[in-house]
Amino acid sequence: RENRLRTLFAQKKLALSGWVSMGNSLLAEVVANGGYDAVTVDLQHGLFSVESAIPMLQAISTTDAVPLVRCSENSLGEINKLLDAGAYGVICPLINTADDAERFVRACHYSPRGGRSYGPARGFMYGGPDYFTHANRTILTLAMIETNEGYANAEAILQVPDLDGIFIGPSDLAIEMGLAPDAYETRELNDAIRTLVALAQKHGKYVGIFAGTMDMAQRMKEFGMDLVVPGTDIQQIKAEGARRIAALR
Numbered sequence: 001r002e003n004r005l006r007t008l009f010a011q012k013k014l015a016l017s018g019w020v021s022m023g024n025s026l027l028a029e030v031v032a033n034g035g036y037d038a039v040t041v042d043l044q045h046g047l048f049s050v051e052s053a054i055p056m057l058q059a060i061s062t063t064d065a066v067p068l069v070r071c072s073e074n075s076l077g078e079i080n081k082l083l084d085a086g087a088y089g090v091i092c093p094l095i096n097t098a099d100d101a102e103r104f105v106r107a108c109h110y111s112p113r114g115g116r117s118y119g120p121a122r123g124f125m126y127g128g129p130d131y132f133t134h135a136n137r138t139i140l141t142l143a144m145i146e147t148n149e150g151y152a153n154a155e156a157i158l159q160v161p162d163l164d165g166i167f168i169g170p171s172d173l174a175i176e177m178g179l180a181p182d183a184y185e186t187r188e189l190n191d192a193i194r195t196l197v198a199l200a201q202k203h204g205k206y207v208g209i210f211a212g213t214m215d216m217a218q219r220m221k222e223f224g225m226d227l228v229v230p231g232t233d234i235q236q237i238k239a240e241g242a243r244r245i246a247a248l249r
């Protein structure tokens with residue numbers, strides 16, 4: 001099947017992804033039923049491993065939301081398992097150089113473009129019996145820019161062939177800039193984010209970002225992002241609980 005995120009991006013429509021960091025398939029199903037265009041299963045900061053991600057991807061694929069993963073690191077073994085489990089896009093953390101990005105792209109593509117090994121167990125069930133013939137052009141690859149090194153090399157990273165785009169990690173980037181991880185309102189961080197959006201657009205690549213607050217999510221929409229994640233499952237539960245309690249106290 002096609003990747004609906006590519007269709008939205010091509011139409012210049014903002015795509016929204018939910019973010020599941022608790023290793024539970026019911027939670028993934030609830031989030032996926034919420035109306036998002038995609039749901040990302042986070043294996044980097046989510047406190048669970050690939051085995052727990054599989055029922056989460058199954059739950060997400062009962063809906064129209066595109067199943068994405070954030071892998072825990074730039075590892076061919078883990079990325080291959082997650083793609084075999086039916087992930088239709090991978091967000092890879094801590095991409096610092098064009099070499100890192102090339103290694104990531106190779107992990108997500110079958111030969112000759114890459115070195116992905118063959119065994120798409122759930123890939124067939126989600127992607128269809130013709131999975132092998134379209135996987136290389138369907139699966140979305142987003143490299144995270146979230147270090148000073150990655151920021152400095154962003155233009156080279158964006159020029160890696162078949163990398164679809166970048167995904168900005170504002171908290172790690174803020175820490176690298178000597179700021180607090182939630183310093184979302186600072187000029188310095190926002191200038192860097194705007195620069196990355198402009199670079200991605202210049203090279204015809206997609207750009208997404210994680211937004212921990214609604215103020216930030218709104219601003220990121222105005223910055224021209226293709227993809228915005230308006231907070232994690234945990235952040236949303238905490239924020240909505242606090243809002244309800246405050247309203248009733």
Ligand code: 3PY
Binds near residue numbers: 168169172173210
């Ligand atoms: C960051 O802000 O560093 C992230 O990785 C967000 O997911």
Ligand code: MG
Binds near residue numbers: 093146169171
């Ligand atoms: Mg990060």
